[in-house]
Amino acid sequence: MLASGVHVRALLVCFLWPAAAQGWTEARPLTAEARVQVEADGKAIVSYRIVFEIEAGSFRGFTLSGMPEDARMDQAASRAIEGSGATRPLRIRQGTRQDRGSFWIDLEGEHGVGRGQLVVELAWATRVEIERTDEGTIYGWATPPWGHGLGMVSASLDLPFPAARVRSVLDSFSAPQMHAPTRAEPGDERPGTEGTDLRGSQTVTARDAQHSRVTVSRFRLPRWTSLGVRALVEKDEIAPSRQPAGVAAGSLPAKRSLAARAAPFAPVGVAALVVLLGALKRLGTRGVARRAGAIALDVLPALGAVPRLALAAALVAAGFALGAWRPGWAAPGTAAILLGALLCARRFGVAVGARAPGTWIDLCPEAVAERIRQDVRRRRRLASVLDATCPRGAVLLTLLAGAAVAAALRLPEDEARLALLLPVDALALLVPLFLTGTRRQLPPDLGALSARMLARHGRRARNLLARAGGGELSIIGREIGGGAIDELRLRLVPFKAPEGLGAIELCTEVWCRTPTLAVLIRTRAGTAAHRLIPRLRGVVERYRSKDGSSCVAIIVPGPDGHAGLLRDLRHALLLFASSAEPEVKPTTLAAA
Incomplete structure (x- = not known):
């Protein structure tokens, strides 16, 4: 019974476990082809095409190492083509710090690619190596190395110079492990790396009158080896294409100044x-x-x-x-x-x-x-x-x-x-x-700020006063020398109010250059209105006069801002109206 339970759990794990964890993926690159479009100043656009042979498992992505740190991948121009002809977009991520020369390339989607062949096309921008000699200028570039041996690798440089001035430099391998002729590593028995030498070719062809192409190809390239292509552009009196007419032939643009x-x-x-x-x-x-x-x-x-x-x-x-x-x-x-x-x-x-x-x-x-x-x-x-x-x-x-x-x-x-x-x-x-440093920034103009605050919230305060039984509403200003007004306030005096309530004022406070609305409630000490202050909402400070006869309570906005402050004002007006002494009618006094 116990053994059967173990078997059932094992079957459930096999069915529910992700496909990537059910087995390994066996895939290796067969061929790689690179085409580099080079400008005279060394800027280049690389088009890289790799063919993978997937032997087992589900292929989801790979890592491209040994890339220059200044390489910028064009994800929109990169894609993967399955054996059926379907196209899959790629997700490309570049490493950081010490892994800046590595790119993680994954297939978009939830499922990988099964057995068969997969073609991956990549595009990135970089710069080629430039070396000036007595004979001319040498342009060099190397393919990224692979952990598997490759059956065939080719690299082409498209140069903006006539073919008559361009020739390939022999034995152009950039990696130090690679010199022609060389042998594959003895422990590498993967197909495509066997053999005793590296056979290939180096050709220079003319694309048109002003452009040429240098192609280097090799068969059975060992693993972790880069194939380099180097082209020598001989000095000549004819200016290269893509250059102004006044530039001397064979010369590169002068180094730009610091400015x-x-x-x-x-x-x-x-x-x-x-x-x-x-x-x-x-x-x-x-x-x-x-x-x-x-x-x-x-x-x-x-x-x-x-x-x-x-x-x-x-x-x-x-x-x-x-x-x-x-x-x-x-x-x-x-x-x-x-x-x-x-x-x-x-x-x-x-x-x-x-x-x-x-x-x-x-x-x-x-x-x-x-x-x-x-x-x-x-x-x-x-x-x-x-x-x-x-x-x-x-x-x-x-x-x-x-x-x-x-x-x-x-x-x-x-x-x-x-x-x-x-x-x-x-x-x-x-x-x-x-x-x-003008007077515009210090100090804040409290008169203008208070006027804008009253224009924005004064009508709402008037409506709240009317709902609480009505009252007197007036605008007061603080007059300084020269007849200038440096602050405005809105004064509310409700009709229904307990004994000792002086006035309710809406004023403007400035905290760190931010204007906010505040409510001042003035009461006489020891009166019924003063005893209602602890029942108000939003009161943060209380001040007494020097003689102790009057008190001022300050209500400031809370987390709800000015809307919450107006709700606290409404609560205060209703509380004062409900606590007001009932009005005595004259007929009652006459009857008494």
Whole structure:
């Protein structure tokens, strides 16, 4: 009985276990064919075709090792063709760190390929090796090695030069294990690797008048061996194809300068600069959250005038020296100039004083709309000043950076003139920093923020007051010197209220540059309204006056935001209305 139970469990495991775990996969590559389209500067597109023989199991993928680290696989152009003619897409993954030269290639889908032949076509971009000699220029490339021996391997280089100038370099094996003639490893008995020598051919053919092809093929290639193809392009007075007419024949394009190589990264630098400016603005204004007391704001370390100027001058001089005398240090030089200019920018160390004394006055309902219009006009005036974090400043910053890149591209190869690049870069990078510290960013304009908050939530508060029995609704403003209003509030005085309730005010608080709505409830100490404060929702702080006669409770938004705050306000209004003393009718008094 026990034996039969074991057999049943074994059968269930065989049926339910994945197909990949029921047995092994026996597959080996038979042939490999590579065609490399080479440009004059060494860039190449490789088309690689491998034929696999699947003898047992289910074939799902393989690993391609020994690839150059700069190879970029084109997954869209790669595919697998089964023996029936069906096409399967491939999933290609590249290794990381020490495995950058390995690619894991798997078949898409849940099922593998059974016995038979499978053709895999791959495409990737890379660069071929270039070597300059007295005779000309040698272009070289090698096939990736395989752990199995191959029956036949061929590699072709399509060059943009006439066939009359191209010849193949003999014994062109790139791997150190491979030199012609050589023998296969004694322990490798797989078909396709037996034999005593490596027979093959090397040919040069003309594709057209300006293009040629060098083909190298070998039979019975041992395992872990690369087949290399090398073509020598002899010097000639005729310019190669795909090159401008003014380039001398047989010569490659000159090595690009540092400025030309850095030009494609200019947009990344501009984006990084904008992020830096935004971070400086946010860090520089986080200390202005509270609205009372003197607040010292220092973005940079507090240094004296003389040490600050001395350090800034040293950094700027070091930056110019690095960029002018050592071109490879242009980026650190520009960074040193940037840091030196930041130390000179005194407008990044400012002090925000306490609020000016003011008086609360009653305002008309049109005061909210008028305050918003004033804020719009003020923002337009400030936008005319260069601010790297506003649209106009960002556009001007981009134009300055573009001018710096254009100047860099026009610089000659002379290293002495590379110093001209640094003032232009410094102008593009540092001018916005000096002009960014405007009054727009510190401190926040509480008057404009409170006007926008009341315009957004004032109507909802009025409806809540009407549902709680009605009341008086008014707008009050804090008037400072010159008749300016620096804050607006909405005051609610419900008709149905317990003894001691003064007023309910909707105000605006600023926490880390983020405006939020808050509710202030003013009560007299020891009254019925004051005893209801613990029953309110969302109360975070309570303040008593100096003489202890009055108390202020503050309700701020919770996780639900302003919607939750308005629900807490409704609960407070209904609680006060239900706790109000009943109104005594005059007829009752007369009857008494």
